[in-house]
Amino acid sequence: MTKFQKIKNITRGVLSIILGAAMIKFPNKAYVFLVMLIGVGLLVYGISTLIYYFTMAMFMVEGKTMLYKGVIITDFAILTLSLADVPRGYVMFYLVALHAFTGLVEILRAFEAKRYGGRSWRLKLGHGLVDVGICIFCLMHLKNPNTVVIIYSLGLVYSGIMHLISALKSNTFVFVR
Amino acid sequence: MQEDFHYYATYCAAFLAGYDHYESLDICYSAQFVDMCSRTYLSGIKARTDAATTQLQLEMMDARTDIMGLQDITRIWASFHFLPKDLYATHKFRTRRYMNKYRLICGPNSDLLVKTVELARAGTLQAVGIAMHVLADTWAHANFAGTPSLVINNTTPDFYEIYTDEEGKEVEKKIHFRHNPSAADDLDGDNFTNSLYQGNEDSVMNLGHGRAGHLPDYSFIKYRYYPAWGDYHELIKDNPSDYMHAFAQMVYAMRYLRGEEESFEKDTYAWDVIEPYRERIDSILRKRQLNACADWKALGEELSGREIPDFDVNEYQVEYELVNKEQKREAFLGKFIKAALAQKGMVSSEIYKSGNLLGGFVKELLIKGRLS
Numbered sequence: 001m002t003k004f005q006k007i008k009n010i011t012r013g014v015l016s017i018i019l020g021a022a023m024i025k026f027p028n029k030a031y032v033f034l035v036m037l038i039g040v041g042l043l044v045y046g047i048s049t050l051i052y053y054f055t056m057a058m059f060m061v062e063g064k065t066m067l068y069k070g071v072i073i074t075d076f077a078i079l080t081l082s083l084a085d086v087p088r089g090y091v092m093f094y095l096v097a098l099h100a101f102t103g104l105v106e107i108l109r110a111f112e113a114k115r116y117g118g119r120s121w122r123l124k125l126g127h128g129l130v131d132v133g134i135c136i137f138c139l140m141h142l143k144n145p146n147t148v149v150i151i152y153s154l155g156l157v158y159s160g161i162m163h164l165i166s167a168l169k170s171n172t173f174v175f176v177r
Numbered sequence: 178m179q180e181d182f183h184y185y186a187t188y189c190a191a192f193l194a195g196y197d198h199y200e201s202l203d204i205c206y207s208a209q210f211v212d213m214c215s216r217t218y219l220s221g222i223k224a225r226t227d228a229a230t231t232q233l234q235l236e237m238m239d240a241r242t243d244i245m246g247l248q249d250i251t252r253i254w255a256s257f258h259f260l261p262k263d264l265y266a267t268h269k270f271r272t273r274r275y276m277n278k279y280r281l282i283c284g285p286n287s288d289l290l291v292k293t294v295e296l297a298r299a300g301t302l303q304a305v306g307i308a309m310h311v312l313a314d315t316w317a318h319a320n321f322a323g324t325p326s327l328v329i330n331n332t333t334p335d336f337y338e339i340y341t342d343e344e345g346k347e348v349e350k351k352i353h354f355r356h357n358p359s360a361a362d363d364l365d366g367d368n369f370t371n372s373l374y375q376g377n378e379d380s381v382m383n384l385g386h387g388r389a390g391h392l393p394d395y396s397f398i399k400y401r402y403y404p405a406w407g408d409y410h411e412l413i414k415d416n417p418s419d420y421m422h423a424f425a426q427m428v429y430a431m432r433y434l435r436g437e438e439e440s441f442e443k444d445t446y447a448w449d450v451i452e453p454y455r456e457r458i459d460s461i462l463r464k465r466q467l468n469a470c471a472d473w474k475a476l477g478e479e480l481s482g483r484e485i486p487d488f489d490v491n492e493y494q495v496e497y498e499l500v501n502k503e504q505k506r507e508a509f510l511g512k513f514i515k516a517a518l519a520q521k522g523m524v525s526s527e528i529y530k531s532g533n534l535l536g537g538f539v540k541e542l543l544i545k546g547r548l549s
Contacts, residue, residue: 052378055274056274057327057328059275059328060328060405061403061404061408
């Protein structure tokens with residue numbers, strides 16, 4: 001992991017912890033800010049991926065994956081930003097689903113890391129399983145929005161801590177010259 | 178390329194070009210030292226760190242990937258390991274940003290190679306060694322660029338080894354890659370290590386031939402694959418043939434550096450000089466092994482009748498540290514540093530002159546106002 005990637009992971013971790021804490025403190029308001037933040041973040045990422053495709057990746061073998069990635073992320077961003085006026089229950093359901101998706105991706109990456117002999121697969125698998133577990137727990141309490149917000153916020157704090165750990169631990173660097 | 182070619186094969190080439198045993202040792206030591214001279218090493222001996230000719234894995238881990246960081250990486254890798262083939266290459270319907278990376282693709286027989294060899298002519302044996310490293314790598318590292326780039330250095334996973342079977346027919350088999358950095362390549366099991374796919378254009382993981390693993394470093398292997406920049410045209414890399422050309426071109430280049438050739442021309446090789454040894458060299462190049470040091474060493478010792486010591490990275494360190502400041506320039510490492518700075522300056526300047534800023538700004542050119 002390069003310094004830049006470490007800084008990115010630390011920022012993401014700290015931001016997740018702050019947002020998690022804010023949501024526990026202000027359960028009725030902080031989630032709107034979270035949705036906006038995720039939406040804007042995804043929009044910037046989606047558009048920059050599309051620009052990268054049209055200026056660089058479209059000339060690359062198998063570069064179309066960048067186009068698909070850009071379109072899907074931008075689509076997600078627009079959907080996320082449109083959730084501002086939707087009742088809290090639905091927004092929380094969307095956030096929980098997004099969190100579960102992140103957990104699933106982490107589990108898949110853990111299996112991939114294990115297949116290729118990587119050393120970090122246990123940490124990734126644990127992270128993914130806890131994320132999915134938290135989401136299942138949220139869904140079980142969907143009728144009680146305050147409980148869902150607290151469980152989700154704890155999940156956000158946990159996710160933030162895991163990002164900090166992965167940024168601060170030493171990594172194996174696969175570089176062949 | 179590895180120690181087998183940069184050290185032992187370069188010794189053989191230097192001796193065949195007419196250098197004596199000790200001169201050949203200085204040349205091959207310098208050629209191999211290019212892979213060792215990192216910022217960490219240079220700061221350890223209190224030398225100029227901008228003379229670094231390589232970056233260690235740990236240094237790469239901390240490398241910045243902003244424009245300044247990319248320029249630093251490019252100056253090192255394009256100058257010494259991936260000499261660009263054509264800084265003015267054209268390609269229809271491509272953006273400037275893409276072309277700046279495309280023009281850094283490495284390949285043999287470039288104008289920059291001629292400039293590299295001519296630069297070494299006025300220099301020391303250390304400069305000759307550096308030039309031979311650069312020359313040899315233009316063959317081994319062809320089709321990859323010495324700058325981080327997904328759109329240039331990526332490949333599809335479809336690699337096939339082409340080999341001759343017992344009946345003499347050319348057949349092929351799929352090459353399997355894994356990403357375990359601690360596992361050595363398994364030639365019998367056809368398991369090779371390569372770097373992981375990184376979707377970030379400027380990730381250091383997308384530098385050089387990481388996606389092809391060590392395949393470019395093995396002289397025995399012939400394979401086909403699809404490079405990211407190749408518009409879905411497959412590329413066949415015939416290492417035994419390329420390495421033979423590299424060896425013959427090194428002999429020719431060093432004959433020019435000794436004054437035995439009037440000029441250094443592209444695509445010219447000392448086939449006549451190596452002819453008596455060609456079969457032997459070919460058998461070394463085609464031998465399926467991870468490292469051909471022992472075979473090249475045996476050939477070198479047969480040629481000169483002298484023992485070739487193993488490469489020791491610290492061989493000249495004490496000499497450099499003991500001499501006073503004024504004498505450091507005349508020490509072995511001092512001469513190497515001077516030659517490395519000259520090579521890096523020349524390549525960076527040529528990249529800059531081509532209108533490409535990936536190698537950074539060149540102070541001298543800015544001062545002289547040679548560029549608008």
